[in-house]
Amino acid sequence: MKNVPENLEASTTVAFATLGCKANQYDSSFLEAQLRARRFRLVDFKEKADIYIINTCTVTDRADLDSRNLIRRAARRNPEAFKIVTGCYAQTKPGEVAQVEGVDLVLGNDKKARLLDYLELGRPERPMIEVDDIFRQTELETFGMASYSKNTRAFVKIQDGCNQFCTFCIIPYARGRNRSIPIPRVLEELRSLSERGFREAVLTGIHIGTYGQDRTPATSLLELLKAIEATRP
Incomplete structure (x- = not known):
């Protein structure tokens, strides 16, 4: 090199x-x-x-x-x-x-x-x-907080991958199987973003409707949203 x-x-x-x-x-x-x-x-x-x-x-x-x-x-x-x-x-x-x-x-x-x-x-x-081989990935390696520097909006990736394997779709082969961040880590990221002055956070992923189904015990996007709501002042 x-x-x-x-x-x-x-x-x-x-x-x-x-x-x-x-x-x-x-x-x-x-x-x-x-x-x-x-x-x-x-x-x-x-x-x-x-x-x-x-x-x-x-x-x-x-x-x-x-x-x-x-x-x-x-x-x-x-x-x-x-x-x-x-x-x-x-x-x-x-x-x-x-x-x-x-x-x-x-x-x-x-x-x-x-x-x-x-x-x-x-x-x-x-x-x-x-x-x-992306299918060897069983945990979602998070980058941590990410945001657009010219905005007050931050993006938090809570999930990656997809287990649907639709005939027409290449996404599972590109992103791997469904992997989610545990709820406590999502809350920690959101808290840190709030402390840095961000007023809005967008939860993103590849198929966030399947959030938490890979966790043990399994959870859901609804449970995550309830947990976020419970932390609001």
Whole structure:
């Protein structure tokens, strides 16, 4: 791998492009906040950047095409940039993604939270695939709090994955089986957000109607909402 400059965090520019659902937006929002905390400088995806992160969707063929177009766009803007592709397209078709010209790293959905570790390793000499079997994930690895910096609204991902396996749908293969955050941890996140001044929180996930069905003992979205209501002053 190429060496990482000593002043990487202070001088490096990072650009995000995010396709797809609110859960994907949540993931990107957290990663942006994580990079800001490490003093990376975030720039618009239309600008030249040192690092491009494309958080993809794969719910339709059009989403795959849009993802590939974003990758090529980043490669044209700065051929020497570190280009990382993550999200559902990367999870389900990593080999196809790695063949797109300009891709340096294909990162599975379960590895997004380790983005900083991969940045510290530096840009690989050839395309690298870091994607595991998503069905091995039995617990939801939470990023913690995420929010949109220009808003007073925060997004809290309480659930991920789906057990329906509908014939037409690729989502379980992209996001894995249903996994939920325990109610006490959701309440803790909401309390922390309130203390930071957020006035509104949006509970998000892939199939939040199945929230809690994977827990032992099982719970439900209704029970979570009752618990949240009980904490209000």
